[in-house]
Amino acid sequence: MGLSPRPDPRLVETTSNEPWITTKLDAFVNWGRKNSLWPMPFGTACCAIEFMATAASKYDLARFGMERQAFSPRQADLLICAGRVPFKLAPVLRRIWQQMPQPKWCISMGACASTGGMFDNYAVVQGIDSIIPVDVYVPGCPPRPEGLLYGIMMLQKKVANERSSDKSLRNEMEPDPETQLYIPPSVIDEVSEPFGNSIHQTRSGL
Amino acid sequence: MNEVTNDGSFAPVVAGSALGAGAPASVTPKNLAHRSNEPNESVAALRQQFGAAVRRVDVVWGETTVVIDPARVHDAIQWLHDDPSQRYDYLSDVTAVEFRDLEQPLEVVWHLRSLPFRRFIRVKSLIERGAPLEVPSVWDIYKGADWLERECYDMFGIKFVGHPDLRRLLMWEQYSEGFPLRKDFPLRGRFSRSEQLRQALAANPEARYSKDELTIADAFEDLPADMRRRLSTGERTGE
Numbered sequence: 520m521g522l523s524p525r526p527d528p529r530l531v532e533t534t535s536n537e538p539w540i541t542t543k544l545d546a547f548v549n550w551g552r553k554n555s556l557w558p559m560p561f562g563t564a565c566c567a568i569e570f571m572a573t574a575a576s577k578y579d580l581a582r583f584g585m586e587r588q589a590f591s592p593r594q595a596d597l598l599i600c601a602g603r604v605p606f607k608l609a610p611v612l613r614r615i616w617q618q619m620p621q622p623k624w625c626i627s628m629g630a631c632a633s634t635g636g637m638f639d640n641y642a643v644v645q646g647i648d649s650i651i652p653v654d655v656y657v658p659g660c661p662p663r664p665e666g667l668l669y670g671i672m673m674l675q676k677k678v679a680n681e682r683s684s685d686k687s688l689r690n691e692m693e694p695d696p697e698t699q700l701y702i703p704p705s706v707i708d709e710v711s712e713p714f715g716n717s718i719h720q721t722r723s724g725l
Numbered sequence: 726m727n728e729v730t731n732d733g734s735f736a737p738v739v740a741g742s743a744l745g746a747g748a749p750a751s752v753t754p755k756n757l758a759h760r761s762n763e764p765n766e767s768v769a770a771l772r773q774q775f776g777a778a779v780r781r782v783d784v785v786w787g788e789t790t791v792v793i794d795p796a797r798v799h800d801a802i803q804w805l806h807d808d809p810s811q812r813y814d815y816l817s818d819v820t821a822v823e824f825r826d827l828e829q830p831l832e833v834v835w836h837l838r839s840l841p842f843r844r845f846i847r848v849k850s851l852i853e854r855g856a857p858l859e860v861p862s863v864w865d866i867y868k869g870a871d872w873l874e875r876e877c878y879d880m881f882g883i884k885f886v887g888h889p890d891l892r893r894l895l896m897w898e899q900y901s902e903g904f905p906l907r908k909d910f911p912l913r914g915r916f917s918r919s920e921q922l923r924q925a926l927a928a929n930p931e932a933r934y935s936k937d938e939l940t941i942a943d944a945f946e947d948l949p950a951d952m953r954r955r956l957s958t959g960e961r962t963g964e
Contacts, residue, residue, distance in 0.1 A: 606925035607897050614930050641905055641914030641921075642896075649922055699926035704919030711918040 545683050552596075552622065553678040554584035556671075559595035561615065564602030566629035566661040573664040583671055592618040597674070598651075601661075603631035604644045616651040621689050624678065626670055627653045630660045635711070645711035649702065652692065743812060743841035751843055757787040765789035765846050767811050767839075775801055780851075790847040798835075798850045799861035805837060805846070806866050813837040813846065816863065819873035821881045823908050833860050833883060852883070862887035880906040897928055 558580070560570050574580045574588065589595035592615045604612055616625070627647050630636035633656045635645035647653060654677060657670035681688055694701050741751060762784045768791060772779050778797035783790040793801045805813040818836040830851040837846050850860055862885035864870045874885040875894040882904035885891060892898055896905070901924075902915045914921055945953065 606921055607895075607928075609922065609925040610928045610930045613926060640912050641902065641910070644922065644925075645918055649918075650926070694926075698919070698923045700919065700923060704917070704923070707919040707922060708917050713913065 545681070546679075548683065549679045549681055553675040556583075556585055556597045556624075556675075556678075557587050557589045557595045558585050558597040558599050559589045559592055559615075559619070560599050560601060561612065562601040563604060563608065564629075564631065564661075566601035566632065569661040569664055569667065570599060570601045570628065573667045578664040578668060580668075580671070583668070583675065585671075592616070593620065595619055596623050598623065598625045599628055599667075600625065600632045600647050601628040603636065603638050604647055604650070605642045606644055607642075609644050609650050612647065613650050621691075624654045624674055625651060626655045626657060626667075626674060628657045628667060628670070629662055630658065633658070636660060639713060649700070649707050649711075652701070738814065738840050740840045741843045744843065754787055759786060760784065762787045765844055766842075767805065767813075767844060767846055770808075770810065771801065771805070774804060788845060788847060790849055792849045792851060795833075795850045795852065795860055798848065799863065799866075802835060802837065802848060802863050803866055805839075805848075811839060811844075812841045813839045813844070815840055816867035816869055816873070819863070819870055819877050821877055821883055821906075823881065823906070825908055827854065830854060831858070831881070831883075833877070835863065857884075858882055859884045859886050861885070862891075864888050880904055882907065897925070899924070899928070 560567060560574075562568075562570055572578060574585075580586075580588075585597075592598070596619065598616060598619060600612065616623075625647075627633045631638060631643070632647050633653075635643050637660075639645070644650060655670045655674045657666055659666050662670070692701055695703075698704060700707060741748060764782050764784045768779075768782050768789060771791060772782075775793065775797055778794040778801070779791055780794060781792040783792075791801075802813075805811045815838040816835065817838055818834070820834050822832040822834060824831075830853045833850045833852065835848040837848060838844070839846075852858060852860065858881070860883060862870065862874055864874065864885070864887060870885075871888070871890070872894055874888050875890075875892060877883055878885060878888075878891050879893040879895050893900060902921075903910050905914075916924070945956070948956070
């Protein structure tokens with residue numbers, strides 16, 4: 520995108536002396552999208568506190584075009600899942616994601632939302648990517664506001680590079696009607712294998 | 726905190742009001758001995774009233790624990806609540822303890838507080854291994870026991886006999902892996918991750934309430950027609 524010099528009046532018939540801009544449609548649309556994301560915070564734990572800090576005046580999400588926070592999924596295009604998601608909340612999060620209109624993106628903020636974190640137990644979903652698609656994972660426990668801002672800027676780069684000709688970007692993935700899972704059960708079991716100490720914690724001792 | 730008086734009006738409960746005007750100001754006790762403190766004033770009266778049903782009295786860090794026979798524990802709590810010299814008017818917690826030791830019985834614990842007398846007492850009841858996991862509910866004495874007992878049932882599987890609506894509270898109602906705080910429950914649950922996720926995602930997030938739960942039964946008529954239909958067919962969360 521750029522300001523072009525005034526076109527040669529012999530080539531383009533102009534009706535006024537206003538300046539012109541020529542650009543690719545993708546670049547223009549993506550520029551608009553990436554600079555006016557409406558984030559919806561889905562805060563369940565301490566990450567939400569850091570999210571609030573990010574949104575407040577010192578770090579100021581508004582500088583990145585996120586002045587308007589949506590608290591309804593129907594008027595949001597960026598879901599920021601901040602905190603651990605218990606199994607009881609899994610269908611709620613899925614429903615919220617389904618209620619968001621396209622185009623939509625998702626940031627998984629913090630260790631718990633991304634992997635289950637230290638809550639490798641019976642109650643917590645081991646990574647929200649087993650429920651909804653995730654664009655950017657922000658590590659940290661909780662991430663500092665700088666970390667979240669970096670993740671958001673990465674997402675903005677991703678948005679800027681999208682191509683409207685790529686229909687797969689806006690395809691809604693339908694979960695398997697039998698299992699309600701997006702990815703096969705074997706894959707979910709594999710990626711949520713116990714690691715570290717939790718192998719020993721699995722044994723009950725009785 | 727308020728108390729309903731006989732004529733139906735509310736009278737405020739003033740902490741320490743039963744101790745009389747000359748009572749010393751309430752201070753947080755310091756430098757408590759581990760074991761050698763005197764038990765709560767209620768213990769002597771409780772022993773006199775219930776005799777051998779009071780199995781044991783422990784005083785640890787100044788806090789009194791009485792172990793009462795499960796058959797008499799409801800009467801004892803009722804008495805502690807009603808007796809004008811005790812007035813334990815606040816039930817702050819109901820919980821349970823299970824030990825890894827297979828010989829040791831499971832303990833159900835009630836934390837009672839008397840605001841007028843500024844007293845605290847911990848009542849325990851032991852359920853021997855192999856005995857049915859049942860204790861009497863204190864819901865008829867303290868209405869606040871409702872969710873406390875539901876949580877305890879959810880986590881330990883202890884049946885509170887006499888509870889009006891003993892369902893799971895924290896886990897969803899169709900949760901079928903067992904009782905998470907029992908010692909034989911593996912930390913990661915019994916099912917595979919994909920099975921846990923499958924069962925969780927099968928739940929309908931909009932069918933959270935049962936008809937009984939909406940004690941706003943009057944408001945039932947105001948609900949949208951589809952929700953009314955779902956509730957009257959008894960639909961609950963999940964599969």
